[in-house]
Amino acid sequence: xxxxxARPHLLDPHGAADPCATCDARSLSVCNAIPxxxxxxLAAIAVVTEAPAGRCFIDEGEKADSFFNIxxxxxKLFKLLPDGxxxxxxxxxAGHFLGLAVSDTYAFSxxxxxxxxxxxxxxxxxxxxLDDFPLMEKRLLEVAANELVAAQEQMLLxxxxxxxxxxxxxxxxxxxxxxxxxxxxxxxxxxxxxxxIADYLGLTIETVSRxxxxxxxxxxxxxxxxxxxxVRDPGALEDLAGGLY
Amino acid sequence: xxxxxARPHLLDPHGAADPCATCDARSLSVCNAIPxxxxxxLAAIAVVTEAPAGRCFIDEGEKADSFFNIxxxxxKLFKLLPDGxxxxxxxxxAGHFLGLAVSDTYAFSxxxxxxxxxxxxxxxxxxxxLDDFPLMEKRLLEVAANELVAAQEQMLLxxxxxxxxxxxxxxxxxxxxxxxxxxxxxxxxxxxxxxxIADYLGLTIETVSRxxxxxxxxxxxxxxxxxxxxVRDPGALEDLAGGLY
DNA sequence: GACCGTCGTTGATATGAGTCAATGCGCCGG
DNA sequence: CCGGCGCATTGACTCATATCAACGACGGTC
Numbered sequence: 001x002x003x004x005x006a007r008p009h010l011l012d013p014h015g016a017a018d019p020c021a022t023c024d025a026r027s028l029s030v031c032n033a034i035p036x037x038x039x040x041x042l043a044a045i046a047v048v049t050e051a052p053a054g055r056c057f058i059d060e061g062e063k064a065d066s067f068f069n070i071x072x073x074x075x076k077l078f079k080l081l082p083d084g085x086x087x088x089x090x091x092x093x094a095g096h097f098l099g100l101a102v103s104d105t106y107a108f109s110x111x112x113x114x115x116x117x118x119x120x121x122x123x124x125x126x127x128x129x130l131d132d133f134p135l136m137e138k139r140l141l142e143v144a145a146n147e148l149v150a151a152q153e154q155m156l157l158x159x160x161x162x163x164x165x166x167x168x169x170x171x172x173x174x175x176x177x178x179x180x181x182x183x184x185x186x187x188x189x190x191x192x193x194x195x196x197i198a199d200y201l202g203l204t205i206e207t208v209s210r211x212x213x214x215x216x217x218x219x220x221x222x223x224x225x226x227x228x229x230x231v232r233d234p235g236a237l238e239d240l241a242g243g244l245y
Numbered sequence: 246x247x248x249x250x251a252r253p254h255l256l257d258p259h260g261a262a263d264p265c266a267t268c269d270a271r272s273l274s275v276c277n278a279i280p281x282x283x284x285x286x287l288a289a290i291a292v293v294t295e296a297p298a299g300r301c302f303i304d305e306g307e308k309a310d311s312f313f314n315i316x317x318x319x320x321k322l323f324k325l326l327p328d329g330x331x332x333x334x335x336x337x338x339a340g341h342f343l344g345l346a347v348s349d350t351y352a353f354s355x356x357x358x359x360x361x362x363x364x365x366x367x368x369x370x371x372x373x374x375l376d377d378f379p380l381m382e383k384r385l386l387e388v389a390a391n392e393l394v395a396a397q398e399q400m401l402l403x404x405x406x407x408x409x410x411x412x413x414x415x416x417x418x419x420x421x422x423x424x425x426x427x428x429x430x431x432x433x434x435x436x437x438x439x440x441x442i443a444d445y446l447g448l449t450i451e452t453v454s455r456x457x458x459x460x461x462x463x464x465x466x467x468x469x470x471x472x473x474x475x476v477r478d479p480g481a482l483e484d485l486a487g488g489l490y
Numbered sequence: 491g492a493c494c495g496t497c498g499t500t501g502a503t504a505t506g507a508g509t510c511a512a513t514g515c516g517c518c519g520g
Numbered sequence: 521c522c523g524g525c526g527c528a529t530t531g532a533c534t535c536a537t538a539t540c541a542a543c544g545a546c547g548g549t550c
Contacts, residue, residue: 203538204537204538206537206539207537210537
């Protein structure tokens with residue numbers, strides 16, 4: 001595992017030849033809307049930062065002055081109720097763009113669950129850049145539209161599915177994480193804890209644990225280690241999940 | 246109540262001087278990104294249609310060839326599980342833009358709960374228009390970002406709030422429906438049935454009914470008729486709802 | 491190598507919301 | 521005016537999931 005740092009760590013604040021041109025996440029992200037020859041303009045306003053696992057790098061309610069683009073690692077996004085109840089609204093990895101809201105405060109928090117590297121853009125600066133690259137704005141709209149569809153799917157899960165169905169949906173989603181459309185891995189790792197899964201699915205840790213144990217007992221999955229899952233019967237899992245998702 | 250029609254009814258397919266210029270919903274919608282002098286171009290691709298209460302005018306899973314813009318009335322958006330369980334993902338009124346998803350099928354269904362009037366745009370035609378009016382694309386992005394924030398708020402509700410808290414949140418949301426930011430009505434109507442509310446909040450009809458009765462018994466609200474609510478104690482409702490929402 | 495904290499699992503019990511069922515109310519059609 | 525239908529309310533009971541509690545497994549530290 002990468003070094004854990006006490007606080008977000010700035011890398012190359014203004015150094016490095018052309019970080020955006022060599023960015024691993026570029027092909028996954030909205031940045032690919034900017035042509036090679038203009039990448040220096042993007043790089044000029046990007047502040048590359050790292051956050052160790054467990055670090056919160058966006059705080060719900062804080063002044064929203066930046067956009068973020070994850071380039072490596074995984075983070076959870078969540079909202080809290082005053083008494084501490086938590087809802088994880090998503091897990092995000094390389095290529096994910098954060099902070100779209102129009103409001104002047106962040107509507108959610110973001111915490112690294114694996115060491116995360118991200119680019120931070122001042123809102124005003126990125127907005128100015130967007131004016132010159134309408135294609136990037138188009139890509140942002142696509143991204144937002146897709147997230148909206150995913151959010152509606154999650155509402156269906158949270159409002160109407162049973163614990164078994166939620167876990168089945170979640171496992172299928174994870175098995176497709178980062179795969180080309182229509183493909184799924186049979187074996188995959190879960191970077192998040194049971195508590196994170198519970199907060200994502202609107203359940204408790206105990207129910208997540210029991211339900212996974214039961215799915216394993218029924219032969220639908222194997223749990224090779226706490227964070228390593230094998231899908232044994234994808235068809236049954238899909239039936240449980242409620243269709244095509 | 247307006248006439249009930251057997252099927253969506255086309256109005257002025259190509260007639261009427263300049264329907265967009267006189268549209269009541271224009272100021273509420275993304276259409277206001279198009280300057281007056283170009284409104285004819287918008288009008289040329291808009292097909293104005295009416296749907297009576299109860300009519301489904303978007304079907305989840307169908308080929309998605311159009312965008313929609315509601316200009317009057319109220320509709321519910323929902324998703325279904327194979328066994329018929331329903332999740333209402335939102336109630337939409339004048340000014341609401343629908344169909345943003347990139348996918349080639351609709352991700353949700355839409356059904357009028359009050360007679361609805363809407364403009365229908367072929368995707369290809371509106372996309373072409375968008376290329377000439379980047380401001381409209383900007384507005385769409387804003388709209389999508391705001392909906393995303395609302396969706397996350399709804400996930401918090403569905404995943405973590407109790408029935409009482411859900412109803413409190415819902416009533417506050419409705420009391421602000423269509424009001425300028427920061428304002429709320431004390432008395433307002435609910436155009437949807439208890440079943441719709443239940444499907445929106447991830448509850449059953451009975452729980453919605455019992456919970457409303459209890460909130461009334463506690464003096465937080467009055468129920469003047471089945472569809473007419475008065476907020477008696479907005480502060481208490483907000484505490485229940487979990488803060489500032 | 492013993493200690494300790496975090497995370498996960500499992501069991502016993504509690505409870506909020508769901509289910510099933512009866513009743514009431516308003517509206518429309520004949 | 522009556523009957524029927526859809527929607528809402530209310531009550532009795534059930535059940536899925538939460539809560540409370542104990543224990544086990546792993547990993548890091550001194």
